[in-house]
Amino acid sequence: xxxxxxxxxxxxxxxxxxxxxxxxxxxxxxxxxxxxxxxxxxxxxxxxxxxxxxxxxxxxxxxxxxxxxxxxxxxxxxxxxxxxxxxxxxxxxxxxxxxxxxxxxxxxxxxxxxxxxxxxxxxxxxxxxxxxxxxxxxxxxxxxxxxxxxxxxxxxxxxxxxxxxxxxxxxxxxxxxxxxxxxxxxxxxxxxxxxxxxxxxxxxxxxxxxxxxxxxxxxxxxxxxxxxxxxxxxxxxxx
Amino acid sequence: xxxxxxxxxxxxxxxxxxxxxxxxxxxxxxxxxxxxxxxxxxxxxxxxxxxxxxxxxxxxxxxxxxxxxxxxxxxxxxxxxxxxxxxxxxxxxxxxxxxxxxxxxxxxxxxxxxxxxxxxxxxxxxxxxxxxxxxxxxxxxxxxxxxxxxxxxxxxxxxxxxxxxxxxxxxxxxxxxxxxxxxxxxxxxxxxxxxxxxxxxxxxxxxxxxxxxxxxxxxxxxxxxxxxxxxxxxxxxxxxxxxxxxxxxxxxxxxxxxxxxxxxxxxxxxxxxxxxxxxxxxxxxxxxxxxxxxxxxxxxxxxxxxxxxxxxxxxxxxxxxxxxxxxxxxx
Ligand SMILES: Nc1ncnc2c1ncn2[C@@H]1O[C@H](COP(=O)(O)OP(=O)(O)OP(=O)(O)O)[C@@H](O)[C@H]1O
Ligand SMILES: [Mg+2]
Numbered sequence: 001x002x003x004x005x006x007x008x009x010x011x012x013x014x015x016x017x018x019x020x021x022x023x024x025x026x027x028x029x030x031x032x033x034x035x036x037x038x039x040x041x042x043x044x045x046x047x048x049x050x051x052x053x054x055x056x057x058x059x060x061x062x063x064x065x066x067x068x069x070x071x072x073x074x075x076x077x078x079x080x081x082x083x084x085x086x087x088x089x090x091x092x093x094x095x096x097x098x099x100x101x102x103x104x105x106x107x108x109x110x111x112x113x114x115x116x117x118x119x120x121x122x123x124x125x126x127x128x129x130x131x132x133x134x135x136x137x138x139x140x141x142x143x144x145x146x147x148x149x150x151x152x153x154x155x156x157x158x159x160x161x162x163x164x165x166x167x168x169x170x171x172x173x174x175x176x177x178x179x180x181x182x183x184x185x186x187x188x189x190x191x192x193x194x195x196x197x198x199x200x201x202x203x204x205x206x207x208x209x210x211x212x213x214x215x216x217x218x219x220x221x222x223x224x225x226x227x228x229x230x231x232x233x234x235x236x237x238x239x
Numbered sequence: 240x241x242x243x244x245x246x247x248x249x250x251x252x253x254x255x256x257x258x259x260x261x262x263x264x265x266x267x268x269x270x271x272x273x274x275x276x277x278x279x280x281x282x283x284x285x286x287x288x289x290x291x292x293x294x295x296x297x298x299x300x301x302x303x304x305x306x307x308x309x310x311x312x313x314x315x316x317x318x319x320x321x322x323x324x325x326x327x328x329x330x331x332x333x334x335x336x337x338x339x340x341x342x343x344x345x346x347x348x349x350x351x352x353x354x355x356x357x358x359x360x361x362x363x364x365x366x367x368x369x370x371x372x373x374x375x376x377x378x379x380x381x382x383x384x385x386x387x388x389x390x391x392x393x394x395x396x397x398x399x400x401x402x403x404x405x406x407x408x409x410x411x412x413x414x415x416x417x418x419x420x421x422x423x424x425x426x427x428x429x430x431x432x433x434x435x436x437x438x439x440x441x442x443x444x445x446x447x448x449x450x451x452x453x454x455x456x457x458x459x460x461x462x463x464x465x466x467x468x469x470x471x472x473x474x475x476x477x478x479x480x481x482x483x484x485x486x487x488x489x490x491x492x493x494x495x496x497x498x499x500x501x502x503x504x505x506x507x508x509x510x511x512x513x514x515x516x517x518x519x520x521x522x523x524x525x526x527x528x529x530x531x532x533x534x535x536x537x538x539x540x541x542x543x544x545x546x547x548x549x550x551x552x553x554x555x556x557x558x559x560x561x562x563x564x565x566x567x568x569x570x
Contacts (some may be wrong), residue, residue, distance in 0.1 A: 048456065074458035088449040091442075098439075103458035105439070115444050133420060153458065 001026045001157055001188050002047070002078075007056035009046040010096050016042045016052065018212040024157065024190055029183050031191045031199040031220065032154050033233055034209035040192045043209070044159050048080040049073040061156060075103045079155035083162050083192075085142045087149070089135025093126055096134050096145055100152030110154070119148040122178060140171040147178070158182065159190040164198070196233040200224050208233070283528045289417050289486070292424040296479040297501025298508065298516040299431065300472035305449035306511045307461075307468040310369040314353070314377040315476060315501060316494030317384075322346045322477025323489035324384060327393045339481045343474050350473025354466045359535020377494065384491040393482040402485075405470035417486045425457045427475050428517055444468060448511075496540065503547040507545065509557025519558060 002024040010016040016039045024030045045051045046174050047058060049070035058065040060078055073207075088096050097119060104110040120127040123144040129137060134145055143163055150158055160179070166171040172195065179189055180202055193199035200206055200220045208229060209217040216229060223229050297315055304312040326335075326341035333341075357372055397404070399415040426444050435441040446454045447464040454461050480489065487493070504523055508515030523543060530542055550557065 050452070050455065068461075070455045071458045071460050074456065078333075082452065086450055086453040086456070088446050088453060090449045091445055095442055099442065099454070099457050099459070102443065149457065166368050 001028075001061060002190070003057075003059040004047070005057045005059075007046065007058060008054040009051050011042075011044060011051070016212050017046065019056070020209075020212075020214055021166060022207055022217070024215060025189060026048060026156075027183065027186065027189055028205065029179065029189045029191060031193055031203035031206045033193055033196040033199060033206060035228075035232075036194075037211075037214040038209040039162055040053060040074075040209055041056075042212075044080055044082075044161050044192060045189075047073075047159065049080065060121065071103075072157075077156035079112055079150040079153050079156075079158050081146050081150045081158065081160045083165070085139070085146045087134040087137070087142050087145050089133065091134060092130065093132055093134050093137065094130040096149050097126070097130075097152050100149035103153050113124060115152055115154065119151055122151075122181070123148050140167050143171075143175065147175075151182075155187070157188045157190065159192075161192045162177045162194055163191070164193065164195050172198065196229070276463060278410045283532075284411050284525065285408070285411050285417060286526030287525030288521060289420050289524070290527060291521035292421055292517070293479060293483050293487070293497070293520075294500045294523055295517045295520025296424050296475060297497050298426060298505035298520055299428065299513045300476045301501055301505040302511050302513050302516060303431075303468050303475075305505070306444070307444060307465050310366060310368070310373065311502065311505075311510075312469070312505040313370065313373040313498055313502075314380060314494075315472065316345055316496070316498030317377050317380040318350060318473040318476030318494070319351060319480035319483075319490065319497050320489060320494035321380065321473075322481075323395065323484040323493075324388055324393070324491075325469065325472075325477070326481045327395055327484065327489060328388075330395060339395075341477070342481060343477045346477035346480075346553030347470045347474040349471040351466050354469035358465065358469075359462055377498070381492055388491055390491065392488045392490045394405040394488045395481060397485045398482075414486060416482075420482050420486070424479060427478060431471075431475070431513065440467070447483065458488045499540070499547075500543050503543045503550075506547060506550050506555075507558055509559050511561060512557065515557065515559035534538070537546070 002022075004022050007019055007020040008015055020043065022030075024233065032040050032043065042051065046053055047060070047065075049065065049068055049072070051133045052067070053065075060076055063076060065073065088099065093097070097116060098112070101110075101112050103117060103203055104115075105112070125141055126145060126148055129141065134142065137145060147160070147163065163175050163179075167175065176198055177192065181188055191199055191203060200223050203220040205218065206220050207214050208223070216223065216226060218226075224234070281324055296317060300315045300318065301311060304310065304315070322342050326339045329338035329341050353376060357376060358369070361369070397414070397416050398419050402414070404415060406415055406418070415561055435445060443454070443459050444464050444467065446457065446459060447461045451461050454464075478522075500523065504520045505531050507523065508517075508519035523546065526546075527539060531539065534542065
């Protein structure tokens with residue numbers, strides 16, 4: 001699904017990602033954990049085409065991305081739910097969702113109504129609020145809207161940047177349940193999280209990113225048992 | 240082409256040549272005394288509405304581009320001038336309606352080219368840089384227009400009748416062209432709001448203005464939307480420039496004044512808010528029209544500048560704007 005080799009990227013002259021190699025297989029939930037400023041968001045933006053690669057290679061669904069525009073990458077089937085929600089706050093909830101379907105509009109076999117019903121099924125609250133401006137939703141509802149909007153594009157790979165930030169524990173649990181359901185429905189998910197324990201709890205595999213480098217990788221259960229991970233990210237004292 | 244030899248401050252009056260004789264003009268001071276009658280009142284009101292709605296159209300042009308890019312395109316007035324000038328020139332070779340249609344299309348193409356050549360390649364330019372670019376563009380367009388069309392004052396023929404035909408409405412004598420201006424501008428405003436509300440292209444443009452990053456992540460090409468917003472505002476500016484040409488005349492530098500008025504109205508209504516721009520435009524137009532009884536004509540333009548300054552100091556988010564929009568502190 002996604003294969004990255006020796007990727008380097010950053011802002012201007014600043015190189016944030018240093019020779020990153022990783023992969024995501026179809027049907028997996030892969031999580032990336034790391035401290036603030038480790039470069040997690042930068043990695044997702046680079047894959048999504050918002051930031052240009054400086055070196056290395058990204059291969060998405062069999063296509064090598066070379067200066068591919070962000071719009072094209074969404075069209076290929078890779079959607080990003082960005083950090084900090086980023087809904088269209090001056091536009092209604094329903095229209096937000098319809099905008100998510102932009103890349104699918106006019107394509108064969110895509111039924112916008114049916115897709116919308118699916119989203120409303122996952123997030124019933126969005127149906128009740130569909131006439132409301134997105135900016136007037138609560139933080140959790142906005143997160144659901146951002147996820148729903150990305151799902152409207154029917155992505156093969158969905159990337160989520162810290163979906164649990166600023167949400168009450170109960171809603172965080174809901175969000176993680178939804179990610180599990182997405183996987184059951186055949187989606188592939190790449191999840192960036194501060195909440196390492198919860199993320200590793202639902203993920204198949206994980207990568208640990210530190211100052212732009214991948215320092216540990218492996219099956220999620222192994223990472224949960226790894227002493228370095230426990231000390232640095234799970235806040236557990238090792239005696 | 241018609242040459243116009245009155246000193247500039249007379250023009251305002253003579254544009255409405257049906258003013259009753261009770262308006263006395265003292266050329267030495269540039270002032271005039273007026274006895275207000277019901278007749279005169281509605282005369283002023285119509286003059287105010289006409290100018291107000293023209294200002295509103297220019298302001299809406301500002302708003303469309305502001306909404307998708309966050310910049311003020313100071314070349315907006317030049318689009319109005321170009322529309323009028325192209326239509327006048329084309330009218331020598333073809334009837335009025337195709338001449339206007341073609342002039343609007345040409346101006347739209349110019350708008351798109353300007354965006355593609357001067358704006359598109361800038362990655363994330365500062366607001367100041369963009370503003371300087373658009374000011375430079377407006378000077379450039381003006382100079383090119385001067386080169387092609389000269390300094391002469393031109394105008395399109397009246398759409399109906401001629402300069403002395405008039406219609407009586409509420410005891411005011413109105414040139415039919417005034418009704419054309421008001422009618423066409425109202426249609427533009429209505430169609431635009433329908434466009435933004437109900438078409439998918441309109442929705443995509445709103446999305447770009449609401450959140451450019453999110454729009455890109457939905458697969459929308461934000462740069463194309465910016466090009467399109469330049470075309471749209473060039474087009475409506477040009478159309479307004481055509482309908483108003485018979486009464487306001489068109490000259491290579493007439494865009495500057497309009498841009499200042501349009502900008503005042505855009506700020507007055509709250510940047511980015513097109514419906515408020517109509518209200519603010521009418522307000523400014525009517526204030527201006529009635530002020531000619533009180534303030535010397537030469538100070539006419541000072542009124543809008545004064546309003547602009549007061550608004551910028553006191554309510555930078557406009558009369559009808561939300562303070563949320565004022566969060567854009569670049570201005
Ligand atoms: N637009 C930018 N311009 C310059 N530097 C940036 C920019 N965005 C991020 N950086 C820098 O890149 C580094 C990585 O940032 P990034 O946002 O990828 O971190 P992150 O792992 O997502 O952190 P967090 O958990 O806080 O979201 C940081 O040192 C940051 O200062
Ligand atoms: Mg981040």
